Amino acid sequence: MSVATVEPKNGQQTAISAPLWYRSLRSLLFRMDPEEAHTLAIKLAPLAAGLAGGPFEDDCLATSVAGIKFANPVGLAAGFDKNGRLTGCLASFGFGFAEVGSITGQSSAGNPKPRLFRLVEDEAVINRLGLNGEGADVVARRLAAANFSLPVAVNIAKTNHPSIKGEKGIADMLHSFECIKDLPLAFITLNASCPNTHEGIMQETEELDQILAGVQKLNSRNLPVLLKLSPDSTPELLETFVASACKYGIKGYVLGNTTTTRGGLSTKAESVQSMGNGGLSGRPLKAKALDLVKRVYQIKQHDQDIIGCGGIASGFDAYEFIASGARAVELYTGLIYGGPDLPLRINRELSSILKKNKQTIATAIGTAGKSA
Numbered sequence: 001m002s003v004a005t006v007e008p009k010n011g012q013q014t015a016i017s018a019p020l021w022y023r024s025l026r027s028l029l030f031r032m033d034p035e036e037a038h039t040l041a042i043k044l045a046p047l048a049a050g051l052a053g054g055p056f057e058d059d060c061l062a063t064s065v066a067g068i069k070f071a072n073p074v075g076l077a078a079g080f081d082k083n084g085r086l087t088g089c090l091a092s093f094g095f096g097f098a099e100v101g102s103i104t105g106q107s108s109a110g111n112p113k114p115r116l117f118r119l120v121e122d123e124a125v126i127n128r129l130g131l132n133g134e135g136a137d138v139v140a141r142r143l144a145a146a147n148f149s150l151p152v153a154v155n156i157a158k159t160n161h162p163s164i165k166g167e168k169g170i171a172d173m174l175h176s177f178e179c180i181k182d183l184p185l186a187f188i189t190l191n192a193s194c195p196n197t198h199e200g201i202m203q204e205t206e207e208l209d210q211i212l213a214g215v216q217k218l219n220s221r222n223l224p225v226l227l228k229l230s231p232d233s234t235p236e237l238l239e240t241f242v243a244s245a246c247k248y249g250i251k252g253y254v255l256g257n258t259t260t261t262r263g264g265l266s267t268k269a270e271s272v273q274s275m276g277n278g279g280l281s282g283r284p285l286k287a288k289a290l291d292l293v294k295r296v297y298q299i300k301q302h303d304q305d306i307i308g309c310g311g312i313a314s315g316f317d318a319y320e321f322i323a324s325g326a327r328a329v330e331l332y333t334g335l336i337y338g339g340p341d342l343p344l345r346i347n348r349e350l351s352s353i354l355k356k357n358k359q360t361i362a363t364a365i366g367t368a369g370k371s372a
């Protein structure tokens with residue numbers, strides 16, 4: 001079935017839909033500092049969960065990643081629930097799974113503020129939070145005491161400090177892995193693609209190899225391990241990283257992280273420039289993320305799975321990623337513009353697209369460009 005059968009009528013990217021109640025709330029939230037608005041969202045989420053319309057299940061939306069079953073394919077991307085405070089309530093918003101983190105070996109305040117910026121015209125954000133978080137030990141203890149409402153994954157990154165590099169950086173990631181390896185997690189993601197660190201995205205295959213070898217050694221319960229890659233990776237880097245991933249039994253890829261590029265934005269150039277460095281996410285990232293999925297789908301091992309991520313904010317977006325090779329999707333920035341019931345709406349839209357096409361997730365994966 002060709003993707004064209006479900007394309008929005010005008011062929012244009014449509015604005016992210018949001019219900020009237022959220023549009024009113026959003027105009028208040030957008031008067032707040034973006035990071036304060038996020039802190040408020042984390043505090044309110046457990047209370048709002050009682051009013052939300054999830055969990056969401058539908059036979060045609062059932063999927064699995066690395067053999068782990070999800071009731072639906074819409075996940076929360078890393079960075080929203082960095083410290084694992086929301087695992088008890090995320091299913092109520094319609095999510096099928098969630099990635100907590102990135103966690104780091106040591107607690108960290110992250111980069112100096114301000115470090116999170118909205119590009120409202122583009123329905124995007126730029127962040128250079130720099131991996132702020134309470135640290136792996138604290139988050140692991142919180143997760144051990146939690147009642148998960150959905151399959152939970154944890155994303156591990158290296159502590160962002162100039163002294164933590166080389167051997168120390170590898171030990172830092174392995175420490176985080178040790179903290180969480182006995183928890184009842186769906187999978188673990190190794191983040192090789194955060195642009196907001198002293199070193200930028202990981203470029204060294206040797207370093208990645210050492211991390212993957214160390215993780216493989218510690219992974220006594222055989223928890224599925226995925227690798228999160230950058231849409232800014234060169235084809236050569238992608239090839240070497242995928243080759244390493246295959247060598248060390250990595251079960252799949254999260255594709256992908258934010259981009260440091262700034263092309264094609266509607267927001268005024270001076271305004272974008274004044275925001276400074278950081279990773280861009282949201283609507284303008286979608287084409288790059290989709291391209292990353294297509295590139296990795298071509299070169300990955302057949303039994304490795306892909307989770308698509310970047311600018312997803314509608315059922316059609318999710319469908320495009322699935323048709324390009326993803327078994328599931330994740331989102332973050334869409335929530336800021338579309339509101340907390342966006343996962344439910346994406347699931348409903350995706351379900352109706354699949355039904356119209358007489359498909360399920362399983363039969364839709366990788367069908368882009370093929371005719372019926």
Ligand SMILES: Cc1cc2nc3c(=O)[nH]c(=O)nc-3n(C[C@H](O)[C@H](O)[C@H](O)COP(=O)(O)O)c2cc1C
Nearest residue numbers: 077078079102127256257281282310311331332333
């Ligand atoms: C404020 C913010 C913080 C983020 N923090 C992390 C992080 O800690 N670890 C990570 O792997 N990705 C992080 N991300 C990237 C997201 O997980 C996701 O890959 C990216 O935002 C693209 O998805 P989106 O367009 O739906 O937001 C962050 C994104 C944002 C906007």
